[in-house]
Amino acid sequence: MVFSLEEIERFTQLYSGNIIPLRVVLCSLTWVLYDYFETLEDEVRYIWSQKRxxxxxxxxxxxxxxxxxxxxxxxxxxxxxxxxxxxxxxCLAMDPTIRILGAISLWSIEVIMQLRVYALFDCSKKVAVFNGVMFIASIIAFLALLIYNAQGRAALIASAVRLPLPGCPAINGGIGWALWLPASIYETILFGFVVYKSSRSLTLKVRLGERWSLGAIMVGDNMLYFLGITVLLAFNNVMAAGAAKIIPWFSYGPFHAAMGIMTTRMLMHVRKLAAQTDAFAELSGDEVPGEHGEFDGTLPRFVDPAPLSVTCGEV
Incomplete structure (x- = not known):
């Protein structure tokens, strides 16, 4: 098989681009496994002991x-x-498959975000309905863009498929950059809810001995967590836009890892705080402090874990 000078130059560029995901995805898996074993003890203690x-x-x-x-x-x-x-x-079949599998992870995270917003707004049905409608709209928009992008994928990679590359051509173009835009917009809306609530809940930052109230921690956690997910999606959009000079394509592995780790650590933090706050209140005979008309430091029943017995030395 004879290749032109232009094809050789293009092959060199694409080959370098295909090597990056091979290395980065291994780092991503290593990161996830490291986090798993590092937090496994807490998972056994705080999560496995919970009622369903x-x-x-x-x-x-x-x-x-x-x-x-x-x-x-x-x-x-x-x-x-x-x-x-x-x-x-x-290659044509795997491209949308990878994106769907990644979207399942993202949609699960967005459901968790909705529940946290729902809890912060005192289980408001209006907030829940609004966020639910926007969530469904973002999924429909994602699927529509995915189908449209898949239809033009064959023409996009046609000139590179015949090249001896290590894997499918790492080429992004067309409207592929817009694929995660609906999710990014929705994340921004959810983040706006958290910013609004935090601006109304500054007085929740009341110390409980040496500990912050559960409400203050939830608001602070939400700010950092929602901001982190939103920034990750923005970063992902730039990469998927094919802006190789800014951010090279290194697969979705790092994003899958980062979003999963951020979400599980956030959930673990809330669970540990709830368990320790319950134990502190039980030992002191006091209730968790709250303010009238504001989030009182307790969680709704659907996320409130069963009380966990904690010894005095662990409080």
Missing amino acids: CVGKISYLFMRYYTILLLVFDVVQIHSFAIPGITSDAV
């Missing part, structure tokens, strides 16, 4: 789906790098 509730199910799903998703990323990227494995049809 939405909070526990959310944590376990995000925890283990993230690991499985990263294992899939590693197997898919490295197996496709073996000569003779990929083909035009395989």
